[in-house]
Amino acid sequence: MEAKIILEQNLAKILDHNQFCSFATVEGNRPKQRYMALYNQGLSIHLVTDRKTHKVEELEENPHVSLLLGYEIGGSREVVEIEGTCKVTAEDSLRKQIWKEEFKKRFTGPDDPDYVLLEITPVRVEYTGKDGEKHEWIE
Structure with missing residues (x-):
């Protein structure tokens, strides 16, 4: 159990x-991928979107x-693959x-119904550390 907490x-x-x-x-039966800004507190992960986007219908x-992160410019260089569900x-x-104030480009404020x-x-989370060692976390 302690190993899971450390992971x-x-x-x-x-x-x-x-x-x-x-x-x-x-x-349908095909994956569709896009880059999005990531917000998290621990393993609590959120992405910001507009209610009117196609991805809301897809979900x-x-x-x-699935999320993939860590290797883009400015990232940690540790590759993380996350499988999960989304609501x-x-x-x-x-x-x-x-x-964030930068959201005002798309939304009127935090009470905007489309935000x-x-x-x-x-x-399931799999990550490869900087040393190349793979680790897996399963709920």
């Missing part, structure tokens, strides 16, 4: 050092997602907590 702490540190991720959904059809949330306290968060629930 979770290491994963949280890696997530903290990565501002972006590649986010994959399933559209209603199939909530299974759209408009929880007020969370939206206010994550809100929603994608909440990722990891079920």
